[in-house]
Amino acid sequence: MTTIGTTPTAPPPGHDDQEEFRRLDEFVCFTLYSAQRALMSAYRPLLDKIGLTYPQYLVLVALYENGPSLVKGLGAKLHLDYGTLTPLLKRLEAAGLVTRRRRADDERLVEVSLTEEGTALRCQANESVPSLDFALGLTDGELEQLKTLLRRMTAGVAAYTGATG
CATH class of the missing domain: 1.20.5 (Single alpha-helices involved in coiled-coils or other helix-helix interfaces)
Incomplete structure (x- = not known):
């Protein structure tokens, strides 16, 4: 059996590919999934203290880093599609942490900015959510x-x- 990123090898004589099952620990995807779950479990109680989910926290970090940003740019930076990012931004806006405004020069573009409360949360996040x-x-x-x-x-x-x- 050949996997992406490995050198193809021929199965041993008499080996039936149909009967081969890979173990979970042989899947890179499972190893990444397990690592991601472990990290999110560690972050969750830290983020709960400041009332954010991990994706919401990432949006705020991106805004701290880049300043006001277009929704499209945030989506690209965070690898989130519009359908995932929009509800996230709506919840952050409802919490008073960001504002969304259509650009005057091109109303098709929506810019996201931190509010004073969102900016102030940065200090609390730095204390509550260590790397x-x-x-x-x-x-x-x-x-x-x-x-x-x-x-x-x-x-x-x-x-x-x-x-x-």
């Missing part, structure tokens, strides 16, 4: 290598599937 990089048990070099590999993997899968994000 959990230390919990991964990796050195700084390993963390950088991991991020590089994950970015390359994301780009490779996007290229393979024709996805744009």
Whole structure:
């Protein structure tokens, strides 16, 4: 059996491909899924303290980093489609953390900005939601290598599937 990213190998003589089942720990997707669930479980109680979900927190971090942003740009940065991002932004707006306004120069474009409350939440978030990089048990070099590999993997899968994000 050949998997993406491995060198193809011939099955041993007498081997029936139909009867082969891969174990869960052989799937990269399962390893990533497990790691993601573990990280989200660690972040959830920290984010609960400031009343945010992880995707909402990522939107705010992107706005802290880039300032006012178009919805389309936020979606691209966060790898979220419009149908996922819009309800997220509506909830953040209802909570008084962001505003959404159509651009005067092109009403098709919607710009998202932090409110004073959203900006003030940054200090609270920095105190309440520390980076959990230390919990991964990796050195700084390993963390950088991991991020590089994950970015390359994301780009490779996007290229393979024709996805744009």
